Amino acid sequence: MAWWEGVEETRVFLSSDGGGEGGKAGCLLSLCHPKTGNPTSYLLTDGNLQEIHWFKTAYGSWFLGDYVCEDGRLYAATPIDPVFILLPIFDEARMKKGEDQGKFRQLDEIIFIQGYPGYQHLLSIADKSMQVVCDFKEVGSTKFFRLNDSKVLAWLHFKVHQLKQTLPTLDRNYAAQAEKDTLADAVSILGEYLKDEPWLKLLCSKLKIDLQEAKPPDSKILPSSTESSVPSFDDVQEKNGIEKRTTRQQSKKAKIETGSLNIKDMFSKASRKR
Numbered sequence: 001m002a003w004w005e006g007v008e009e010t011r012v013f014l015s016s017d018g019g020g021e022g023g024k025a026g027c028l029l030s031l032c033h034p035k036t037g038n039p040t041s042y043l044l045t046d047g048n049l050q051e052i053h054w055f056k057t058a059y060g061s062w063f064l065g066d067y068v069c070e071d072g073r074l075y076a077a078t079p080i081d082p083v084f085i086l087l088p089i090f091d092e093a094r095m096k097k098g099e100d101q102g103k104f105r106q107l108d109e110i111i112f113i114q115g116y117p118g119y120q121h122l123l124s125i126a127d128k129s130m131q132v133v134c135d136f137k138e139v140g141s142t143k144f145f146r147l148n149d150s151k152v153l154a155w156l157h158f159k160v161h162q163l164k165q166t167l168p169t170l171d172r173n174y175a176a177q178a179e180k181d182t183l184a185d186a187v188s189i190l191g192e193y194l195k196d197e198p199w200l201k202l203l204c205s206k207l208k209i210d211l212q213e214a215k216p217p218d219s220k221i222l223p224s225s226t227e228s229s230v231p232s233f234d235d236v237q238e239k240n241g242i243e244k245r246t247t248r249q250q251s252k253k254a255k256i257e258t259g260s261l262n263i264k265d266m267f268s269k270a271s272r273k274r
Helices: 082-093 107-111 117-132 149-170 172-176 179-191 196-207 247-258 263-273
Strands: 012-015 020-022 027-032 039-045 048-056 062-064 067-069 073-079 134-139 142-147
Touching: 027 082, 027 117, 039 117, 082 107, 082 117, 082 142, 107 117, 107 142, 117 134, 142 149, 149 172, 149 179, 149 196, 179 196
Parallel strands: 012 073
Antiparallel strands: 012 020, 027 039, 039 048, 048 073, 062 067, 134 142
């Protein structure tokens, strides 16, 4: 059972812009992750879809205003383009065979997924967002959609180059590395939400990037709220892609790592002293 089922209390979500969203302010949905197909929690607020992640510290509790929250899990909701979430079900719904382009389907037929009623809440979002990657036609007041491979690749190509321009502004390591490496990093990040077949493979082919170079980075990310294990907080490790560093940078990094304590060990020791 998910943590929100049968729970009336308000949960606090930290959105990416730093603002808070109460657990009752939006609609909590269980949808399939676009890459793995595993059940994943999302928050729908004011027509915006956000993926929920969570982590827990060694202390196991938080101060929320003047009150102590005994459940130390912190939930963070990060915006996600709904096209990523809807892409797999629109791909399957067209029932494409070989060179055939597949069938046009009504939106409510495509959105109906057995065991996942949460998709029904995305009906109005799908109507608007999926037009960018679909062919559609109207018969009377009814719209019929069919995923278009060329439009999907054009949309992914735009997303990659948009991300490639953003990465150098986020960290100086991205700004210093070669453009090809930044492009590979951008593909890797998007690859976290794309199935290898066919979309990631087709995207890499279009951009002439080797699949090995476009593997997802080894960075630690906030786990999905549906994961069964309760992890400790790990600092997000950034993949900079730079293979050549100066000797001075290497020795400085080695010195810092040798004289530093692991952050999880510090929390564990502090917790045992309490």
